[in-house]
Amino acid sequence: SQQITFYSHQPTEAWIRALEATLRLDSLKETARLVGVCRSTPFYMRHRLLAFMEKALDSGDVLDGLVEADETYVPESQKGRKVTHRKARLHGEGANLRGISHEQLCVCVATDRNHHVAAKCVNRGRPTCEQIETALVNWISNEAVFQCDGAQSYNDLIAHKNCRKIELKGKEDYDKVHHLNTVNGLHNQFKHMIRKFRGVSTIYLNRYLALFVFLMRGFDRNIAELADTVRHSLMGIRVPATLISLKSASILVI
Numbered sequence: 001s002q003q004i005t006f007y008s009h010q011p012t013e014a015w016i017r018a019l020e021a022t023l024r025l026d027s028l029k030e031t032a033r034l035v036g037v038c039r040s041t042p043f044y045m046r047h048r049l050l051a052f053m054e055k056a057l058d059s060g061d062v063l064d065g066l067v068e069a070d071e072t073y074v075p076e077s078q079k080g081r082k083v084t085h086r087k088a089r090l091h092g093e094g095a096n097l098r099g100i101s102h103e104q105l106c107v108c109v110a111t112d113r114n115h116h117v118a119a120k121c122v123n124r125g126r127p128t129c130e131q132i133e134t135a136l137v138n139w140i141s142n143e144a145v146f147q148c149d150g151a152q153s154y155n156d157l158i159a160h161k162n163c164r165k166i167e168l169k170g171k172e173d174y175d176k177v178h179h180l181n182t183v184n185g186l187h188n189q190f191k192h193m194i195r196k197f198r199g200v201s202t203i204y205l206n207r208y209l210a211l212f213v214f215l216m217r218g219f220d221r222n223i224a225e226l227a228d229t230v231r232h233s234l235m236g237i238r239v240p241a242t243l244i245s246l247k248s249a250s251i252l253v254i
Helices: 012-023 028-035 040-059 129-136 152-160 181-196 202-217 223-234
Strands: 066-075 104-112 117-124 145-148 164-167
Touching (some): 012 028, 012 040, 012 202, 040 223, 066 181, 104 181, 104 202, 117 129, 117 181, 129 152, 145 152, 152 164
Parallel strands (some): 066 145
Antiparallel strands (some): 066 104, 104 117
16 A cells, blocks of 8 residues: 555645645546646546545544434446446436435435534445444444434444434424434535536445545635645555556445
8 A cells, every 4th residue: 555646657736736626626627737637647646535535534533422314315327437237327317217226326424513524325225224334333422312314224323332312204303403404414515516526436436425524524624724634634544546456446336
């Protein structure tokens, strides 16, 4: 495993510009212009940055106190690859099947009232207790107050962490303190982010969720300040970072 700039032909300043462009959600074409490289290089730089961000979150902030958790769903995307198992869709189109199906990827998002965020793709379709627990077990502190919509798939996680469960099955259960408005707002922000990229390939979904978590951590900072914070977070991280390894390491296969 190597540092993020290991064996790179680009100077540190180019990596800083690429990081800032990624945090601004710039297109690869715009990133290539800003960095001064050909169109293919920003893809490699961006995914190298995202892979390091995902690894950095292994030791990220733990959600404590009053925690909200809920799932959202995004259509499977074969962006950048040939579609052979279904009818191809245009960027931005929804799934072919109605409702929650194997064409929908389940993204579980949790947050506390201190702006700590966890986000992970769980599976296709509705999640199981085991999948929810695997996705969030390292993110939730013991004895937190866990708010969800009553889904039973959180029960194993809640029992493991000895949390107190509050079920909020509808708006009539909400009040000024107990609600799922914050996490549902995060769902909308994540979907807005991937629309800016005109969708992201399913295999890279968790990498882009890592980017989303870093953006939510620094929601109150300008891009230069946030880029500096992210750089410091990635300094001690080591990830296999060759072009070949980036196309296989940590990719989502479900």
